[in-house]
Amino acid sequence: MNEIPARIGAPLDEVETPALVIDLDAFDSNLRKMAAFAATAGVRLRPPAKTHKCPIIAQRQIAAGAVGQCCQKVGEAEALVRGGVHDVLVSNEIVGAQKLRRLAALAGDATIALCFDSPDQVGAASRAATEARVTLGGMVEIDVGMQRCGVATPEAARELAQRVADAPGLEFRGLQAYHGSAQHLATWEERRHAIDGAATIVRRTLDNLRSAGLDCPIVSGAGSGTFRMEGTSGLWNELQAGSYLFMDTEYARIGGEGGTRYDEFAHSLFVLATVMSTPATDRAVVDAGLKSYSAEKGLPWVHAMPGIESVGASDEHGKLRVGADARPLRLGDKVMLIPGHCDPTINLHDWYVCVRGGRVESVWPITARGAST
Amino acid sequence: MNEIPARIGAPLDEVETPALVIDLDAFDSNLRKMAAFAATAGVRLRPPAKTHKCPIIAQRQIAAGAVGQCCQKVGEAEALVRGGVHDVLVSNEIVGAQKLRRLAALAGDATIALCFDSPDQVGAASRAATEARVTLGGMVEIDVGMQRCGVATPEAARELAQRVADAPGLEFRGLQAYHGSAQHLATWEERRHAIDGAATIVRRTLDNLRSAGLDCPIVSGAGSGTFRMEGTSGLWNELQAGSYLFMDTEYARIGGEGGTRYDEFAHSLFVLATVMSTPATDRAVVDAGLKSYSAEKGLPWVHAMPGIESVGASDEHGKLRVGADARPLRLGDKVMLIPGHCDPTINLHDWYVCVRGGRVESVWPITARGAST
Numbered sequence: 203m204n205e206i207p208a209r210i211g212a213p214l215d216e217v218e219t220p221a222l223v224i225d226l227d228a229f230d231s232n233l234r235k236m237a238a239f240a241a242t243a244g245v246r247l248r249p250p251a252k253t254h255k256c257p258i259i260a261q262r263q264i265a266a267g268a269v270g271q272c273c274q275k276v277g278e279a280e281a282l283v284r285g286g287v288h289d290v291l292v293s294n295e296i297v298g299a300q301k302l303r304r305l306a307a308l309a310g311d312a313t314i315a316l317c318f319d320s321p322d323q324v325g326a327a328s329r330a331a332t333e334a335r336v337t338l339g340g341m342v343e344i345d346v347g348m349q350r351c352g353v354a355t356p357e358a359a360r361e362l363a364q365r366v367a368d369a370p371g372l373e374f375r376g377l378q379a380y381h382g383s384a385q386h387l388a389t390w391e392e393r394r395h396a397i398d399g400a401a402t403i404v405r406r407t408l409d410n411l412r413s414a415g416l417d418c419p420i421v422s423g424a425g426s427g428t429f430r431m432e433g434t435s436g437l438w439n440e441l442q443a444g445s446y447l448f449m450d451t452e453y454a455r456i457g458g459e460g461g462t463r464y465d466e467f468a469h470s471l472f473v474l475a476t477v478m479s480t481p482a483t484d485r486a487v488v489d490a491g492l493k494s495y496s497a498e499k500g501l502p503w504v505h506a507m508p509g510i511e512s513v514g515a516s517d518e519h520g521k522l523r524v525g526a527d528a529r530p531l532r533l534g535d536k537v538m539l540i541p542g543h544c545d546p547t548i549n550l551h552d553w554y555v556c557v558r559g560g561r562v563e564s565v566w567p568i569t570a571r572g573a574s575t
Numbered sequence: 576m577n578e579i580p581a582r583i584g585a586p587l588d589e590v591e592t593p594a595l596v597i598d599l600d601a602f603d604s605n606l607r608k609m610a611a612f613a614a615t616a617g618v619r620l621r622p623p624a625k626t627h628k629c630p631i632i633a634q635r636q637i638a639a640g641a642v643g644q645c646c647q648k649v650g651e652a653e654a655l656v657r658g659g660v661h662d663v664l665v666s667n668e669i670v671g672a673q674k675l676r677r678l679a680a681l682a683g684d685a686t687i688a689l690c691f692d693s694p695d696q697v698g699a700a701s702r703a704a705t706e707a708r709v710t711l712g713g714m715v716e717i718d719v720g721m722q723r724c725g726v727a728t729p730e731a732a733r734e735l736a737q738r739v740a741d742a743p744g745l746e747f748r749g750l751q752a753y754h755g756s757a758q759h760l761a762t763w764e765e766r767r768h769a770i771d772g773a774a775t776i777v778r779r780t781l782d783n784l785r786s787a788g789l790d791c792p793i794v795s796g797a798g799s800g801t802f803r804m805e806g807t808s809g810l811w812n813e814l815q816a817g818s819y820l821f822m823d824t825e826y827a828r829i830g831g832e833g834g835t836r837y838d839e840f841a842h843s844l845f846v847l848a849t850v851m852s853t854p855a856t857d858r859a860v861v862d863a864g865l866k867s868y869s870a871e872k873g874l875p876w877v878h879a880m881p882g883i884e885s886v887g888a889s890d891e892h893g894k895l896r897v898g899a900d901a902r903p904l905r906l907g908d909k910v911m912l913i914p915g916h917c918d919p920t921i922n923l924h925d926w927y928v929c930v931r932g933g934r935v936e937s938v939w940p941i942t943a944r945g946a947s948t
């Protein structure tokens with residue numbers, strides 16, 4: 203873990219760069235809005251720690267009403283339980299005896315569940331749970347349209363649910379029905395169409411489970427692009443939205459309802475960078491590149507500097523084009539960049555530098571950074 | 576730092592995934608080949624630690640003849656000096672009093688240099704050096720065609736070199752003349768053309784320095800795509816190639832001399848992943864995604880599994896298409912992925928798992944992972 207990049211109380215200008223900065227006013231507002239939506243809709247909120255990687259943030263979400271957290275990896279679940287989170291769903295398939303042992307070891311201290319999409323997994327998870335004398339919750343992942351993991355038919359879901367329900371040490375908890383690829387579809391109507399399709403699959407699966415006498419307490423899914431759809435569907439009763447805390451350019455590019463901008467959440471996450479070279483009047487170079495933000499969803503946007511845009515990124519350089527009408531940049535100037543994709547950007551950093559009113563209010567360790575096993 | 580992912584002596588199959596794996600036979604061969612080239616060409620080798628982020632690897636390169644290391648950030652220089660490297664060039668501009676103080680603090684224990692491309696930097700660096708009672712080497716970065724940092728004309732280079740030479744605590748060491756964007760041009764001939772252009776700029780700059788009576792001991796630059804050109808130019812006398820140790824798909828896609836494959840170095844770096852879902856006969860999902868490899872240069876390649884290819888990556892999932900003629904994948908199977916871009920991929924991991932003959936020979940900490948300040 204790298205050294206703490208900021209002194210509490212310091213002005214933003216004194217923070218060592220590159221730094222991952224949270225605008226706490228925007229962050230708090232985003233946190234409250236999603237909590238209010240879930241409360242009003244009468245659904246549970248289980249945000250993904252894969253986004254923030256930080257037990258302090260998990261605890262803030264839980265304090266605002268979330269039932270717990272979901273995550274993708276055993277290593278993330280370990281970081282959450284060590285950080286005092288008592289209810290964790292690994293919303294992913296876990297393969298391998300050693301990983302399952304690590305997961306079962308957490309179930310003595312917390313409510314732990316994982317996903318299944320193959321009967322071959324069930325025996326191994328059951329063994330790990332019984333050896334550790336714990337119960338692991340089991341969610342059956344169904345493919346609701348993203349064609350990644352998940353069983354393909356309601357019948358296969360019912361058979362797998364029955365197998366989980368029958369396995370010693372496991373308890374069938376419900377369905378994992380997350381449509382990841384719907385989240386960034388360009389228009390509200392495309393996302394609506396995708397989630398309508400997902401809802402049909404969920405409904406058929408629930409009917410099939412019911413016909414077999416299988417109780418399905420939880421249907422979990424949704425993300426920051428579609429949570430209103432799942433949350434008001436009457437089918438999903440648990441939401442896994444996470445990016446709403448931070449937003450990124452990928453979410454900023456999608457449309458809202460009726461062709462509006464999709465802007466109910468504010469950008470709260472930035473990479474703070476310093477201008478380190480101004481070799482031409484139309485060019486400046488900052489000290490943040492591919493090791494400070496992920497770029498597979500495009501270059502970061504420059505925040506609140508009209509006429510200045512990212513035009514290139516290498517390992518430790520971000521190249522900016524400075525328009526003729528822009529305020530010129532000078533060596534040492536600070537630039538706030540909005541990342542293309544929040545999750546893998548956060549995973550590059552060891553600390554959040556949390557800022558309010560232009561000053562560092564706190565620094566939060568990104569405890570689960572790199573916890574991919 | 577995450578836990579050590581492997582037991583020494585363990586077979587590759589037992590390594591916790593995802594893991595960053597080095598094939599030591601290929602790595603050693605790559606290391607030797609570049610060292611032999613530099614020795615034969617009579618040029619110095621100063622590989623970039625931004626690639627490997629690991630003092631153990633730096634020491635192996637030095638033991639094979641490298642004069643030291645270059646790096647991009649003060650944090651990397653700190654990790655190198657703490658790891659026993661005695662000669663470090665920060666091949667980048669450093670802006671900010673605190674960063675310069677940190678850099679100067681290293682110069683008591685090691686030979687330290689940094690780059691300049693603006694007269695405004697010189698005073699600050701000089702102050703940091705004199706306050707710490709050390710000498711910092713100064714390289715003048717010239718733009719040899721990549722249009723990132725670097726001064727634009729031979730006259731500006733000479734003026735800046737003179738200013739560095741005159742500044743207390745600084746010593747003019749030479750030119751930083753790195754053409755990064757030439758490294759991945761598709762054909763040898765395009766790279767040849769780019770480096771010919773760079774050579775013209777270097778020659779004019781050297782003439783200009785000479786006419787002012789300024790001695791220029793070092794001309795440093797080159798990367799793994801063009802090192803033979805700079806190394807035999809009679810102009811550059813120090814090479815900064817680094818990716819040759821590992822290679823990646825970006826280098827695998829470029830051509831060699833006369834339309835051949837560019838294959839004198841072998842892929843030695845892999846992300847080891849486990850199949851965690853096989854939801855359809857033509858699809859498998861592995862447990863390594865955007866947090867295990869960088870994807871801005873494209874999806875990873877699947878190593879040595881004909882008919883199987885990467886078709887998608889999300890945070891912790893890699894989606895594979897399994898062709899009709901491929902050997903089917905089963906849950907728990909291991910897959911070796913070749914990253915698109917080695918440097919930012921390595922920066923995601925805490926450990927190299929070093930393998931020879933199918934067994935773990937050693938694990939090396941990636942000490943400077945995330946050291947971007």
